[in-house]
Amino acid sequence: MRRPLCLKCGRGIASEEAELCENCRKRRFSFDFGFILLEYSDEISESIARIKYHGRREYLSFYGELSAGLIGERLLSLSLDALVPVPLHRERLRRRGYNQAELLAERIGELLKLPVYPAALRRVRNTKALKNLNPEERARDMQRAIRPGRIPESLRSVCLVDDIFTTGATVEACSSALREAGVAKIYSLCLAGRAER
Template identity: 40%
Template sequence: MNILDIIFPRRCPLCDEVIPPDGKICPECIGKAELVKEPVCKRCGKPIGNARKEYCGDCDRKKHFFDSGKAVFVYQGAVQHSLYRFKYANRREYAAFYGKMACIQYARWISRLGIDAIIPVPLHRKRRRERGYNQAELFAKEIGKRTGIPVETKLLYRCINTRPQKELNDQERKKNLKKAFTIAQNIVQLRKVLLVDDIYTTGSTVDAAAECLKVSGIQEVYVLCISIGRGH
């Protein structure tokens, strides 16, 4: 047993209880996290109840700048609590579980797209300094490790320290993110990228980031998030 496993015991990413060093998740927690399954919205990837519908209500009403998106889990219950700890309680190790599950579900999709680089949605430097890390970046690096695709962390920057999106309605979210992102270097060599984040709600954050990337010359932007709400 590694000495670090004694000092900092591994915890289940869903219930946060201590687990054996070789364990990944409590047996009792298997099934608590609902995976996103078909039928899903063809644009954002939200699970929808009607298999005959192509798009969720949100995507029917609005234009997105990203080409299409996927998510690993439905945002509810154990996953919702897990992501809160991942973001705000320094549970950085959860990223390994999220990355593994993302690749189990979507490695073939990512390979088929021919992605040139993975780009995490950035935090503003002030918020990153306060938190100590960017959870989207940890998730991106786990996907990159498993797929062999390079992760670009110094390309897209958040230049405005925006208000937390969860405090705002849909229109306020869009306004809040206007001109929030900027490109820091030449990206001519990139044609297709995978933009990753932790939670997809209305898509305002990834849309703002995708718009910035496309204006800068990237042709196709795909999105992969850890979790997503249900569509209607």
């Protein structure tokens, strides 16, 4: 049985009656709402780690097809101008050789015929691994790390693309930067997120 989803971030929630997860009830986010495709599990964690740290880029083609198949129609109904991948800092990009969020966005964009704007956001600080930080530290670290990049004036409605939604700090930092640049509608799509217990 599928659990109910938070109407803001898209993660699975514990209560049948609640509309928002506890995280979204406590915090105010700049994005309109989000989609989380898969419930975070050991298998998903391993799969994403293989993509990020072991060069398994081919997994992103599968996840792009899964994304387009599961929520493609909903994404298209939002009249998006573009998909915007969450940026990597240039040092991390140099070490890894690719940005997994960008490759995922490119595959989804190819399937849904949506443009992808990887230069819309810049990561100006190389943050620590967020998994080692508490929610407040994540939010503080990320707000200083993301800035608007090259954003065409015609970009009014976008969907951010990332791999994991944990506390929402990354999506929030990106959303804030896009709002600062005048983007009116911001949605998010993350491959996986941990459901409430």
